[in-house]
Amino acid sequence: MGTFLDAINVADDVSGILTAVIAVVTLLTFYRQSRQAWWRELTGYWNAQFNTGEEDGYPLDAHVPPLLKVYVPRTAKPRADPAADAVATDDLVLQDGPHVLLIGPPGSGKTALVRQAAAASAQRWLTSAGRLGRAPDGPLVIRLTAAALAGRTLQHAIAEAAAPWVPELDQEPLPHRRMVILVDGLDALADPQQRSGVINMLAREAATPPRHRRLVVTTRPLGDKELETLAPFDAYHLMPFTEEDVEALAGRWLSDPDPFVAWLGSDPASAKARSPLLVTVAAVLWENGIHGSAPRPAELMEAFVGLLLGARRTALDALFAGPGDTGPDTEWLSRHRRDLLVAAAKTSVDGKDVVTGTLDWIGEQLPGSRPERWREPVTKLLLRTGIFQNGRRGLVPTWTGLVAYLAADRPAPGLDRNTMTTGMGTPSRQAVVGWQFERAGTPEEFIEEMRAAPGGSTDVGRFAAGGLPVPEPVLVEVLATLLTDGSPEARAVLITLAADRAHLEALRALADDESQPRTVRRAAHLFFAGRAVMSVPPPG
Template identity: 30%
Template sequence: MRDPGHLPAPDDTGSATEERYAYQAQAALRAVMEMLAGGEVLHVTCEHFEDVLVARSCSTVPGGVTLWDFQQVKSRETQGSWTLSRVLRSKALASLLRTHRALKEHKDLTYLLTVGVEGPLSSDTDVRAVAQGRGGSTAERLYKIAKHLDADPGETAEFLRLVRIEELPDRYELERRNRDVLFELAPHLRVGEVEALHADLLSRVTLAMRGRLGPRWQALVTQLDVPETILRKRLTPQKLRDVALRLTRPDLADYVRASRLAVQAHPYPEVGSPGMPSLSSVYVPQRLYRVMFESGQPRSSPADQSPGDAADASAFLGRALVCLVLAGPGGGKSSLLRAVQADSAERWLACEDQGPLGVTVPATALLGSPLPGALAAAATTQLAAFALQRTLSDELFLSRPAQGACWLVLVDGLDEITDRDDRQNLLRTLANFAAEPDPLYRFVVATRPLPEKDLGILGNDVPRYQLMPFSRSELFSAAQRILDGWGVPDSGDAAGRFVRVLDDAYVTEFARNPLMMTMLCQLYAADPGQSLPATRGALYAKFTDLLHRHMSGRGQSGVRSQAEAAMARFGPTALSRAHDLLDQLPDTIDSLASGLLSGSEASWVSALADQDSARRPRAVPEDDWKDFLASVLRRSGLLTRSGHGFSFLHQTLQEYCAARHIARDPSSHAAELDRLLAPWRENAGNPWGAPLDTASYIGFLIDPGTASPTDPTASLRALAVPGNIRGCLLIATQLSLGTLLADKRKPLVRAASQAMAAASADPDSEATERVWAANVLAELDLQEGTIALETLVDDRLLDEEFNEDPHSPDFSDRLLAARSLLELHPQRGKDACHRLVHDLYLYDSVRVRAAEVLLAVGDERACPALEYLAEADIHFDDRLGAANRLAPLDPEAAVRMLHKLIEDYRGDPDWLDWCKTAAQALTDLGDPRGRQIIGELSVGL
């Protein structure tokens, strides 16, 4: 029994006045600060057996035994020194004797028993002897103590050898000394910071004395080796890591503390009162899938799915030096990055093995600025609302957060950099930083899907993860958390009704998008009886209208009331101009959004001031008017203020407002739509190289919810032809965005589906293009797309040209179709791969790769498939590859297959080197015959 935390205390009858309690806390604080200073204290436990239990590493005892110091702390009610009689009357020795009796049978415990007394000991020989562990050195003293304790003299003598008495300073001096220790440990801190640290530490000690230390103990304790009740009383280095960090690196401690709070702010827009709940209270983790690239086409791999929670995501994404997170508009990218940053700070403090520490930065902030400076500026701006105490410096991000640790730079919104050259240059810069020996930074880049020629700068070896929308089963839990976060009563029942409303309105697929889900929940919470919008544009129209009505309310919190209070003193003209501005604000924001989308770089306040509706009244000073304009923009609900001025809360809000502005002019609308659709009319090879970053904005331009003056059906119908896979991909993208959900657009979806069905079945088309067409068909019509992919997997003519040109098996179009099928229907995809393994018409390396795919997705047929191929009548190196792949899974089978392979070919001199390679594989597996076979083969040369 090496830890007394496992033992029940002999009694728990102690009671104390607040005054003695405070002194006891200061006494315990001495050991806590010794632990912080790197001394021999391992941890401190309060109110278990005695007032304070200090565990020390006993360096003088062989084997590194822990020395347990059980301390009784006694404050004095009157002045005067401590005599032996006074110590006995304090009952400190009686309490320590009970502890001794409870512990002495445990021979593996090394312990001391200490009485800490406030004030000096008297010069009395008896009390001095007890203080030094010699209390039983005279019979008279031993008898006196034993009689007082009602104990046997022999037991008392053994007990007193373990007892020490320590003189402690008075309460004021003890507190001063504790503060002085903090000043010594951290001379760089300001007086106020030291005072705050002292108060924080004292508070934690007091909580430990009351058994209420936490509530984060479970996350901070690496091993639950004692009961929870003891852990709530125990101060450990893990629990004090943030304090230790504040002593040594206050800027880093400030950053970590604020980062842990970063999930309090939700990145999505909100309407209503009292406001958006914290992201941490409503955040529903999403799944990440590894995106594979074959023939330039992205495909998700279920074998590489990450766990869904943020804790696992932060470790998962931090493995690679650079990785990409892809999701459509409102797909949850910003929420994920915020959650990862906060969780990495939590884990970083909690774990001995410190991993990467996250820092989020907008991609646009990295243009034209050195990386450390951009990180410092972005982090300071982002965390200012979370009680960040200092402006973060470049030096913080020029050094490691801890030895062996690095910064996990979370780059948000690569797609918001509109210039392609700037995007590519930024990716090159990040790749160069990551390529340095022992790099200081790792990067996670979040973006909407972009053309492959943009992302290809990083190469196909850089991991790419698709952030998946909510599954149907996740919709209910997501709705419940969101509605509960807004305080909707009976959130479980409300979430059930909400999901039924989604089904009734045929917008369930639409709601799988996190941003759409959040907005729909807000509209539902505002009026549970209303019907939900049928398209994305209609949702944004309803949502922005609700934002404007909320902003323009005449309550005390409404912007009109505040505008009247601010402008009334400047006269009726100023007041009238303010009301005109508010009336025209939606149209004005739409106009400014369109200008910004087309490349204008004017600041929002300056751009607004240039509008006729926002001209400054003569009576209003310029600074007052600019402050008023800034407050109006901030209260619009659409914008947020950052270090660079105002920006939209979400890019889709800017796209919607810009589209609504364009839609007011039929000629401008037609010209803009024609410009944006032009690249989608080109069937220039790979459809995945299309300008996917424009798809969301196009969606708002064609959505009836934006009240477009012209019907774009004809333009879109021209895209839905078999020869234009790229154009049909745009239609499929609009369907997934919720643009084409209205009944009048269903014929367009059917036309695109028919076009892709025809393209995938056309035997005269390129094989890869047929697979692409089947993939697009699956996005338009899941059932038909699945059937088309199965048909292509089984089409032996599909790889006919490939079989004449044996190159990488990853370019097999039949295998490409099978892997696509895996994502859509896992069981059908597995069955398809299994059929490919046994297809004698297929190139040998493709059959082996199909078996590896089965292995990657955990299919039980994978090992038998590899064993079958390792002895099949296929090419030597493919048999060898199958055997090597089998080796870590079934070594005995792999050894059999390798021997069989060698025996089949060892008589043929053309295969001698291959046989030696197989024999070396036997040796690597520990088969002693492998070296013998190599020798025999070498002799035969």
């Protein structure tokens, strides 16, 4: 009997051991499957983001190097302390810290920064093969456009972008990892109601401490009220390209960069041509043997548009050469491709459906032509030029800077002050106004007239902050007036101006210029001390 009971006890022990082993194996299998599940779900998203960094993005016949090869790391300065040292944007994006708002004028490389950050992160994660032990240090990076947030929650927008992976925003996206959500192009929301809704939603999200997720939002300069709403973010100004940045990009792009760098710096009046957007355009043109005597911005952009329309011309010709499509209307459309792009760009900047707006323009130009029949070829043309891409609600710009250039078109004789100042105060139209100003030859008398009008110093300050050239004597007067103004609006413009090295040096010079009134010098010192200036009489 005792032997029988011993056998039962042994059997129980073996059964317990087997149960424990089965439980461990089951747990390990579940862990491996769940680990592989998140990796499988995110692989499609990572591949798509990596491809945006590996592809050149231009439908050109010539080779253009991928973004990941030529990208030059950027820096930014805290908006609250313009005199502070610049910090690397990679640190702002990838390291722990608060939510960040990155502000930069048109053409300053905001979208390229977001594309590169998402592509580089995806490249690192794809090497992990589903093993967190081999995963890269740092967060999971998710890239969105501000337009994707219009009328939707943050969670829904992320789920659509990274499908089939579905995030839970109140917990870690992956074990021991945080998520960084890059939101690009807040300024591109042309509809004021949409932009207000997205700004309010982002402000609510940013009011939550960044425990499991951080937001990094890019935008052109915003209005004072919008910046006030976004106060939960730490705001930074993206620093302009330096000469060293230009040389670095040229060295990564061109086999013989020195002639290109010399040409790009040959015209001191063309400092705007050294913005990231225009340096990139200039490099593409240089590679294709297209460059004039000096790198004038409007000429660079016009040559680039011509290059886009000239590339794959046979494929574009075929769009208007279908059976039964011959005739004067077809020939007219084929000859006016650039005008068609201008119509599409203007529609996009106005926040309307791009294809529908372009067809409406065709109807105005060709009465009785039934423009709806051109919907498919027009859509294909806009996509094949690479200027537009498919978005959630129709076509959206691939390059907002290029679309702004086209939307500016050729300016009418003379410049209307009200139109220009209103445009500079509207984020989605700032670049359009800049190109209109550039094409008009930047008339000094227009700047002088604007400066003399009520509130003119603030308007001229916004123009200068947007990258438009302002004569140095006028700029000094404007800075002095803004320093002693004392209003929150004037201080906001000064802070934006101080993000540019040349403007920062001009402000420092005012602080030490004995020829300036004491009130101006004192106000400049207070500005650098980070203190508000009470309203004082204007200098005189």
